[in-house]
Amino acid sequence: MNAMPEPSAGTLIEESEEQGSTKAPEHQEARTGRSPGQVAWSRLKKDKVAIVCFAIVLFFIIVAIFAPLLYSLESVDPLTGVKADPYATHTELIDFNGLPEVGASSAHWLGVEPRLGRDLFARWAIGARPSLIIGFVAAAASTIIGVTLGLVAGYLGGVADKIISWVIDFFLSLPILLLVLAIVPIMQKSLAGTGDLTADEISQIRFIVLIVILFVFGWMGLARLVRGEVKSLREREFVQAARAIGVPTRQILFREILPNLVGPIIVSASIAVPAYITYEATLSYLGAGLVEPTASWGRTIADAQNLFATYPLWLWPSVIGLSLLVLALSLLGDSIRDAFDPTSRR
Amino acid sequence: MLTYILRRLALALSVILATLVSTFLIFFAGPSDPARAMCPETRCNAQRLEAITKSLGLDKPLGAQFLDYFKGLFVGRDFLYAGDTVHCGAPCLGFSFVTRRSVNDELFSRFPNTVVLALMAAVVFVTIGVAVGIFAAVRRGTALDRTVVGASQVLGAIPYYVLALLVALYPVILWNILPQYSSLSSGVGPYFLGMLAPALILGFVTSASYVRYTRNSMIETLSMDYIRTARSKGISERTVLLRHGFRAAMSPIATILGLDIAALLTGTLITEQIFGVDGIGRRGLAALKAQDLPVIMGTVLIGAVVVVIMNLVVDIMYSFIDPRVRLS
Amino acid sequence: APSANNGGAGNGTNGGNAPVDQAGAALDPNAKGPAPEIQGAKRGGILTVPYASVPANFDPSDQFYQDTAVIFSLTHRALTTYVSREGKQVLVPDLATDLGKQSEDGLTWTFTLKDGIKYEDGSPVKAQDIVFAAKRSFDPDLAANGPTYQREFFKGGADYQGPYKGDKNWKGVEATDDKTIVFHLEKRFETLPYFVSFNQFTPIPEAKDKKADYQLHPLATGPYMFDKYTPGTELILKRNPNWDKNTDPARHDYPDGFHFKWGVDTIKTQTAILASNGDDATSLNWDPIDSSLIPQIEGDKKAQFAEGPSSCVLMVNLDARKIPLPIRKAIAVAWPFDSIHKAGGETTHSFSPASTIIPPQIPGHLDYTAEAAPGFKMNGQGDGNADEAKKMLAAAGYGADKPFELIYYYTNDDDTAQKVNQVRKQALQKAGFKVTDIGVPNAERRKLVGDPKGKYNMLQSPRGWCFDWPSADSIIPPTFGTIALSQGGTTFGNFSDAKIDSEIKRIQQLSITEQGPEWGKMDKWLTETYLLAIPDNNDKGNSVFGTKVKNVVNNPNKGMPDLNDVWLDQ
Amino acid sequence: MSDQTLLKVTDLQRHFPFREVQGLRMVRANVKAVDGISFTVKQGQTLGLVGESGCGKSTTSRLVTRLDEPTGGSIEFEGRDITHLKESDLRGIRRDVQMIFQDPYSSLNPRHTVGSILSTPLRVHGLHKGKEKARVQELLELVGLNPEHINRYPSEFSGGQRQRIGIARALAVEPKLIVADEPVSALDVSIQAQVMNLLAKLRNELDLAFIFVAHDLGVVRHFCDQVAVMYLGKIVEYGDKKKIYEAPEHPYTQALLSAAPDINVARGIAPKERIRLVGDVPSPIDPPSGCRFRTRCWKAQDICATQEPPLTSSTADESTRAYREGGVHLQACHFPEVKTNLVAEVERTA
Amino acid sequence: MTATADTISTQGAEARNAGDVVLEVTDLTVAFPTEEGLVKAVSNLNYKARLGRTLAIVGESGSGKSVSSMAVLGLHNPKRTQITGSIKLDGLELVGAPATTFQKVRSTKAAMVFQDPQSSLHPFHKVGKQIAEAYRAHHRVSKQVALKRAVEMLDLVGIPNPQRRANQYPHEFSGGMRQRAMIALGLVNDPKLLIADEPTTALDVTVQAQILDLVNDLQKEFGSAVILITHDLAVVAETADDILVMYAGRGVEKGDAKEVLAAPSHPYTHGLLQSLPSTSEDLEELRAIKGSPPSLLNLPSGCSFHPRCDFKSQVEGDACWTQLPEWRPTPGLLNREIRCHLADPVATLNNDEGAR
Numbered sequence A: 001m002n003a004m005p006e007p008s009a010g011t012l013i014e015e016s017e018e019q020g021s022t023k024a025p026e027h028q029e030a031r032t033g034r035s036p037g038q039v040a041w042s043r044l045k046k047d048k049v050a051i052v053c054f055a056i057v058l059f060f061i062i063v064a065i066f067a068p069l070l071y072s073l074e075s076v077d078p079l080t081g082v083k084a085d086p087y088a089t090h091t092e093l094i095d096f097n098g099l100p101e102v103g104a105s106s107a108h109w110l111g112v113e114p115r116l117g118r119d120l121f122a123r124w125a126i127g128a129r130p131s132l133i134i135g136f137v138a139a140a141a142s143t144i145i146g147v148t149l150g151l152v153a154g155y156l157g158g159v160a161d162k163i164i165s166w167v168i169d170f171f172l173s174l175p176i177l178l179l180v181l182a183i184v185p186i187m188q189k190s191l192a193g194t195g196d197l198t199a200d201e202i203s204q205i206r207f208i209v210l211i212v213i214l215f216v217f218g219w220m221g222l223a224r225l226v227r228g229e230v231k232s233l234r235e236r237e238f239v240q241a242a243r244a245i246g247v248p249t250r251q252i253l254f255r256e257i258l259p260n261l262v263g264p265i266i267v268s269a270s271i272a273v274p275a276y277i278t279y280e281a282t283l284s285y286l287g288a289g290l291v292e293p294t295a296s297w298g299r300t301i302a303d304a305q306n307l308f309a310t311y312p313l314w315l316w317p318s319v320i321g322l323s324l325l326v327l328a329l330s331l332l333g334d335s336i337r338d339a340f341d342p343t344s345r346r
Numbered sequence B: 001m002l003t004y005i006l007r008r009l010a011l012a013l014s015v016i017l018a019t020l021v022s023t024f025l026i027f028f029a030g031p032s033d034p035a036r037a038m039c040p041e042t043r044c045n046a047q048r049l050e051a052i053t054k055s056l057g058l059d060k061p062l063g064a065q066f067l068d069y070f071k072g073l074f075v076g077r078d079f080l081y082a083g084d085t086v087h088c089g090a091p092c093l094g095f096s097f098v099t100r101r102s103v104n105d106e107l108f109s110r111f112p113n114t115v116v117l118a119l120m121a122a123v124v125f126v127t128i129g130v131a132v133g134i135f136a137a138v139r140r141g142t143a144l145d146r147t148v149v150g151a152s153q154v155l156g157a158i159p160y161y162v163l164a165l166l167v168a169l170y171p172v173i174l175w176n177i178l179p180q181y182s183s184l185s186s187g188v189g190p191y192f193l194g195m196l197a198p199a200l201i202l203g204f205v206t207s208a209s210y211v212r213y214t215r216n217s218m219i220e221t222l223s224m225d226y227i228r229t230a231r232s233k234g235i236s237e238r239t240v241l242l243r244h245g246f247r248a249a250m251s252p253i254a255t256i257l258g259l260d261i262a263a264l265l266t267g268t269l270i271t272e273q274i275f276g277v278d279g280i281g282r283r284g285l286a287a288l289k290a291q292d293l294p295v296i297m298g299t300v301l302i303g304a305v306v307v308v309i310m311n312l313v314v315d316i317m318y319s320f321i322d323p324r325v326r327l328s
Numbered sequence C: 001a002p003s004a005n006n007g008g009a010g011n012g013t014n015g016g017n018a019p020v021d022q023a024g025a026a027l028d029p030n031a032k033g034p035a036p037e038i039q040g041a042k043r044g045g046i047l048t049v050p051y052a053s054v055p056a057n058f059d060p061s062d063q064f065y066q067d068t069a070v071i072f073s074l075t076h077r078a079l080t081t082y083v084s085r086e087g088k089q090v091l092v093p094d095l096a097t098d099l100g101k102q103s104e105d106g107l108t109w110t111f112t113l114k115d116g117i118k119y120e121d122g123s124p125v126k127a128q129d130i131v132f133a134a135k136r137s138f139d140p141d142l143a144a145n146g147p148t149y150q151r152e153f154f155k156g157g158a159d160y161q162g163p164y165k166g167d168k169n170w171k172g173v174e175a176t177d178d179k180t181i182v183f184h185l186e187k188r189f190e191t192l193p194y195f196v197s198f199n200q201f202t203p204i205p206e207a208k209d210k211k212a213d214y215q216l217h218p219l220a221t222g223p224y225m226f227d228k229y230t231p232g233t234e235l236i237l238k239r240n241p242n243w244d245k246n247t248d249p250a251r252h253d254y255p256d257g258f259h260f261k262w263g264v265d266t267i268k269t270q271t272a273i274l275a276s277n278g279d280d281a282t283s284l285n286w287d288p289i290d291s292s293l294i295p296q297i298e299g300d301k302k303a304q305f306a307e308g309p310s311s312c313v314l315m316v317n318l319d320a321r322k323i324p325l326p327i328r329k330a331i332a333v334a335w336p337f338d339s340i341h342k343a344g345g346e347t348t349h350s351f352s353p354a355s356t357i358i359p360p361q362i363p364g365h366l367d368y369t370a371e372a373a374p375g376f377k378m379n380g381q382g383d384g385n386a387d388e389a390k391k392m393l394a395a396a397g398y399g400a401d402k403p404f405e406l407i408y409y410y411t412n413d414d415d416t417a418q419k420v421n422q423v424r425k426q427a428l429q430k431a432g433f434k435v436t437d438i439g440v441p442n443a444e445r446r447k448l449v450g451d452p453k454g455k456y457n458m459l460q461s462p463r464g465w466c467f468d469w470p471s472a473d474s475i476i477p478p479t480f481g482t483i484a485l486s487q488g489g490t491t492f493g494n495f496s497d498a499k500i501d502s503e504i505k506r507i508q509q510l511s512i513t514e515q516g517p518e519w520g521k522m523d524k525w526l527t528e529t530y531l532l533a534i535p536d537n538n539d540k541g542n543s544v545f546g547t548k549v550k551n552v553v554n555n556p557n558k559g560m561p562d563l564n565d566v567w568l569d570q
Numbered sequence D: 001m002s003d004q005t006l007l008k009v010t011d012l013q014r015h016f017p018f019r020e021v022q023g024l025r026m027v028r029a030n031v032k033a034v035d036g037i038s039f040t041v042k043q044g045q046t047l048g049l050v051g052e053s054g055c056g057k058s059t060t061s062r063l064v065t066r067l068d069e070p071t072g073g074s075i076e077f078e079g080r081d082i083t084h085l086k087e088s089d090l091r092g093i094r095r096d097v098q099m100i101f102q103d104p105y106s107s108l109n110p111r112h113t114v115g116s117i118l119s120t121p122l123r124v125h126g127l128h129k130g131k132e133k134a135r136v137q138e139l140l141e142l143v144g145l146n147p148e149h150i151n152r153y154p155s156e157f158s159g160g161q162r163q164r165i166g167i168a169r170a171l172a173v174e175p176k177l178i179v180a181d182e183p184v185s186a187l188d189v190s191i192q193a194q195v196m197n198l199l200a201k202l203r204n205e206l207d208l209a210f211i212f213v214a215h216d217l218g219v220v221r222h223f224c225d226q227v228a229v230m231y232l233g234k235i236v237e238y239g240d241k242k243k244i245y246e247a248p249e250h251p252y253t254q255a256l257l258s259a260a261p262d263i264n265v266a267r268g269i270a271p272k273e274r275i276r277l278v279g280d281v282p283s284p285i286d287p288p289s290g291c292r293f294r295t296r297c298w299k300a301q302d303i304c305a306t307q308e309p310p311l312t313s314s315t316a317d318e319s320t321r322a323y324r325e326g327g328v329h330l331q332a333c334h335f336p337e338v339k340t341n342l343v344a345e346v347e348r349t350a
Numbered sequence E: 001m002t003a004t005a006d007t008i009s010t011q012g013a014e015a016r017n018a019g020d021v022v023l024e025v026t027d028l029t030v031a032f033p034t035e036e037g038l039v040k041a042v043s044n045l046n047y048k049a050r051l052g053r054t055l056a057i058v059g060e061s062g063s064g065k066s067v068s069s070m071a072v073l074g075l076h077n078p079k080r081t082q083i084t085g086s087i088k089l090d091g092l093e094l095v096g097a098p099a100t101t102f103q104k105v106r107s108t109k110a111a112m113v114f115q116d117p118q119s120s121l122h123p124f125h126k127v128g129k130q131i132a133e134a135y136r137a138h139h140r141v142s143k144q145v146a147l148k149r150a151v152e153m154l155d156l157v158g159i160p161n162p163q164r165r166a167n168q169y170p171h172e173f174s175g176g177m178r179q180r181a182m183i184a185l186g187l188v189n190d191p192k193l194l195i196a197d198e199p200t201t202a203l204d205v206t207v208q209a210q211i212l213d214l215v216n217d218l219q220k221e222f223g224s225a226v227i228l229i230t231h232d233l234a235v236v237a238e239t240a241d242d243i244l245v246m247y248a249g250r251g252v253e254k255g256d257a258k259e260v261l262a263a264p265s266h267p268y269t270h271g272l273l274q275s276l277p278s279t280s281e282d283l284e285e286l287r288a289i290k291g292s293p294p295s296l297l298n299l300p301s302g303c304s305f306h307p308r309c310d311f312k313s314q315v316e317g318d319a320c321w322t323q324l325p326e327w328r329p330t331p332g333l334l335n336r337e338i339r340c341h342l343a344d345p346v347a348t349l350n351n352d353e354g355a356r
């Protein structure tokens, strides 16, 4: 029978009965041969929105990395005789009411900052850095915490689960914005001690404090998600099979369960990045974010909020930069989720 | 069911207690020194500082301070002030370091404003969010759907306070289309009208996420087997969508809604600040600037209690929405 | 009072309106009520006054701030008060029949109450009530933020703890009968008539004292009384039916009431008031004008803006113990006045550059401009000269290899202060100084700069000084006398010098009219000889008001308008 | 087939405790999923477990494979008590006792290739060191899959093929006993037959013992030597296949057999008697007193409510075929009665 | 089963003559465009359902049983489904009919009982209300009357204490009772056709027997046509009159149920029967059909079953993989049709059995 020609493709023939038969079964092309991650990736590559968003994010990353190179393209200011620098103040370009006397020019593509006369383009370009660094670092850190605690709670169950779930509930009950606003200075103080630190050092400490606070208050969602997933995965038969085989618990967690969480974890992390960026900007607006002389979009928006009519060049580039980055990141997050879970497709 | 409620109640209490202890430790044992913040700049000498420290009760050991605070919460406590004992009834949140007034007065008098703002905003975002979300779900995949979802995403990406500022400035101040906030003392009408602008923008921006929740929930519900059953009965598509789809799709939304309202009760801070609404968020922010610990703590505690209670309410409410939970 | 300006430590460049010269000073012991009508003034309407800061309380014993003083002058009458006459502030009797009678030795002052003065509830005001109020101002809890002159000058005042905790037999102030109040002093206090215009000398009936809660409704004696007060939020005043205008030489009662709102956003409020829609047309705000609105108030909204000097002078405080005089001069040469003002958000309407310690509105003000180096005038203007400062440093033996280190604290939880620090630091570094800028939260900074043993060598407390009454004896002694330093406080220069102290003592013995010119001379001498602090600017006050608000005039002693004279064009 | 006892289960119990508020009191209650069952499995023998949903079949499987810990009774494997062994001490047992699962979709980790799935047991137990790949390919061939598919993911295989991979995984450690929890329930008839054939072949070639859980009586009859019928956490009838099918004594077994639809009806051969049970299985939280089946039993009398019938050999009627042919046959009923005409018996016709 | 159907069921209904065709499906093709391509779930399906008779549709998972019957009630998303051919329900053409037509025929002319009663009943609505709603959708009656009707229906399907049960939620029902409630829901408007899609697959044997008995009893009382979808041939043997065997979206054999099962004439039907363990108890090995069903994205050319067919060598030439066999009567058998190229399938299949 097997000698029969098989002109039709697409059917699986399985040599089930004749043990030891060396004839290879026919290929079956309907079931595509890729892991779920690969499937998601190939879907993502076909998603036009995702690609555009990725390009935007990439653009901002490049801006951030090459910011000094970018603003060095501005020409020398004829009045001050120096090249733009995000930190150098030029009050000579400012009138006695604090407003710039120069507008946008080849020396200052976006003009200069009211009151201080710092180059706005340089500050805008370098201002992409804090957003991106805070977004990604805090997301990475909260992902690690969330996944670890979620895994432990979900798999071990019992007391560990009770404790971790309680901590999650506890954190979720806190009025986070207010608490964060209150804790930022307290934490900065305990890190920095009192006095003895210069503005630059303080601004660096503040940066770290912000990242820490953001992820300390941001891991619960993922932990809950992972816990739930692990709880259901733990009952899945392949995990039972691994246990029946005698695979040690740690290997079950990391080799059997964790790979199945890659999807939700990536999705959650991709949603966390824009959320943290937004949060940083909000904190800066409320005065608990980054401090001078750090250039950040959130800070610029806070500074410029009242001059958006009088001096629009100050506010809007940062608003647009921030909104565009957040939008691109969250659309990208959506695309990633869709790629992992096509049933939620738009 | 009763087991469940009792367990939730115990959990809620433990969370509140933990919030209490941890905020107390963070704020009171933390490195900031409110006495110094209080001490008048040029006249601050050692005795003066000591007197202030003493009058704030900060000279006692931390444990004793906590016990005092704790006692105040449950049975009230007495404060010594200007040679007089002032009684502060339970739940006593202490006395403001700055205004020397009872924190209860400070916060509870403002809480209604926050509640009104949050509820008005909730009305806005629930109406817009649910209506648009259902619309998008039913028209799933069309250009309209994509526009709605895209717009909600754009709205979510713009920093909220920029939008709020624009609203506060143009329609309210410059064009005078919407009235400015005014306190209840200037009349009920002006009060609610004045809440309109902050509630609208807060609600409108929040509705972005509700559009997406509702849409996703509705889409998921519409793929359920029981919707197919409903269709097979020969009832109209509208009935299928509303009586069968909507009902089930709304129950997860109700959960989120409860939590969001709870979150709004302490999260309207930016809105309150920008529109000058005299709520507890704004008061908390002012307390932060003045390092007025009892007020900060009071605000945080009220926030936590509200969240915990809302959580509880939502859980219990959920069990009424979903008979499967109710009777298990 | 110390300047409340922590952040900018500003100084100005080109002055806007010239300050009203010596406008703060005149006495009229014979003034009688009622106050003359203002031409064209109408009665009626509610004036809304939204502004940014939040008064901590309304206890008369605890008041020391200008905003509450302006509000209290609507509701409360003290022994004396000021009226504005042709731009000058004139001290007149208020509840008292005259400006007080001084004993021969100058250690006893006697005031007599007018007849027929009533509280808002109709009960009569008695001398005992004023005595009780004065005693109350000694309570360390209730009056924590109030002035402290009474402790320094009143007999036994240094140890007195007020009527609740203190010695029941204390006799620093007493009522000899229902109408007579007698002050017993430790030392001569020529300017006591000014001091008793403070709210601490408005009557409080002991029977109606509610201690901490009294502030919720302090009994009014002025044309208005508390209607509704929400601490931290708003205060609504209505007419007081028991105010008799015939006893009051200083107050009008044109509007039907006032509505104060606190903690508002300055820029939005000012924008709204300039737009004058609805209630905004009858609103007034006295926060410093935001620079974004300057085009408007210099343009077509000119009529909705008033400005004038305030009581504050700002200085760059140097620790003369740690910085030698040549270096102090080099700092003065290098100091980037303009940049600091710009970065601090100051505008031409918020200050005028100063070259003196005593502001122009004070009698005896001597207009001089000292030089830090030949040709380098210390007029609070310009952006400093780094090259010249470098040369001066080199002459003093400092250079790139051995820089002079300047150490100061600045507020790092305030955005403006951080920005100011940016430009200040850059300019000083450019001049060759090594700058150690220590950023701390504001509350922390206040403690650190108020400690004479602090690590800083400049910018310690005070940053400036706001006079409490229009006489230089409320400026020079508290800021240059070394008593403050020896008691664990800080002064301009943190400097202890017998010559300065004896000069202060000498002038204080003179009569109130003789003192003026002597203080003026001392001012010049202090700057030219010692340069303990670099004069920076005189603060200005301003008001922005709606189109229906009329007769807004700046009070040069307060930097704010007197609301007593404002009326609404309905 | 030797007579050596491999597994001995005595009075095995698994109660899942939970708390509940009743009135004003918090009470503890138990889901009595498995409530005292005993059986033995000898080398090379296959024990079938049948019963309605929720009667404790899966729980028993999980207890025997020690994926779950019993709350009472004992499990002995090759004479060794493994009832409460810790995970670390179970390694040996994990090699000897393996499990095959019901759902061919969830029983394979979608993130691992077939090669990795099959080499994990080898790695864990240190088997075939250095030659794992060859062994994996051997296993694939053993279960009738293409050994070249070693790098494919489970999603690339059909349900039947996946079940084969699951079987290969169980075989990888060369176990002595395989517990198969409904291994063919999720498969279509045509595929089911393939898998059943494979299992039968492996059983014969490797001399494996099986505990075979199924709810399809036909499948159990085809595959097992002994059958245990479970009802609400108890074994109600136990015996050689022939006895259970041809001469069931317990009313529940009889009802079960009678309820199963029979294809032979199409050939005009209908069983004489049809027993239809009413109602559903009661809750295992609060099982009926005495005989658990009494609430649905048509023979129930007062004694059934008060006294729990033990699992014993009935005083069988000598005339029954079952008695004549000998073999084990235990049942737990106060009023046992043999019924022989519940299943259509046909000789296969040509 | 003690049903008191005559009191409620068929009042006012037109006379029902057993054997009348209620549903005629002709050349039905249902395809779903997906990311990977067009899924042809059903191709060229033909069958008739008659009053008073039970038609069993059998086939392996994915063979298109559910898709074809859902097409009858128009339950596919019209935007994402391509349906061609003809579905005539009681003389009404449904392919291409507007939504309102479907609304009218659903529940009144044809009703459906789904496989999983747990997920097919709305968890938030009481059972009685759900049944009453279907009644009210087609009868202008008050809520109370509809609810009374629902209680009667629950009683009819053998739910004890129907009054109380009508007031409960689905999750308070056991699996068997839920399926009874679904049947009550299906019959509340007295439809001419009841489609039961694997109504017992999720149930235990003892409950399954109860439900199948119930369906049979009710059919006798209502005289309606029943389409019973299942993959359990034993169930077919016990309950169905007619049978349609489907493979990969196509019908392959149809005829009298008992006859087909006793003597199949299509290799696939034959293979299925051979795979059943119960009939071959004494055989060491079951005779499985090799391989597995094809992907619907890419059906084998010619006869879809040919890659798995043991008998294709007995067909002349390459017809099996080049030519789609048309329906034809089975040679030598009455009332039997198959789609197979075998010249004499009966003999061929008999030979096969004999050979073993």
Ligand SMILES: Nc1ncnc2c1ncn2[C@@H]1O[C@H](COP(=O)(O)OP(=O)(O)OP(=O)(O)O)[C@@H](O)[C@H]1O
Binding pocket: D016, D031, D032, D033, D034, D051, D052, D053, D054, D055, D056, D057, D058, D059, D060, D215, D284
């Ligand atoms: N982890 C658990 N906690 C509480 N109850 C459980 C747990 N596992 C199983 N049960 C209960 O124990 C009983 C027996 O369950 P089990 O899964 O062993 O049944 P089963 O015979 O395998 O049924 P099925 O045929 O449906 O697979 C059921 O009532 C089940 O609800």
Ligand SMILES: Nc1ncnc2c1ncn2[C@@H]1O[C@H](COP(=O)(O)OP(=O)(O)OP(=O)(O)O)[C@@H](O)[C@H]1O
Binding pocket: E032, E034, E039, E040, E041, E059, E060, E061, E062, E063, E064, E065, E066, E067, E068, E231, E296
């Ligand atoms: N909406 C859809 N989109 C794409 N493919 C579909 C859709 N609905 C069904 N299918 C596919 O159509 C085929 C036939 O499905 P159908 O549900 O009719 O099978 P069935 O015979 O009822 O099987 P089962 O016995 O498993 O219920 C399946 O392969 C299924 O995956």
Ligand SMILES: [Mg+2]
Binding pocket: D057, D058, D059, D181
């Ligand atoms: Mg099971």
Ligand SMILES: [Mg+2]
Binding pocket: E065, E066, E067, E197, E198
């Ligand atoms: Mg189906």
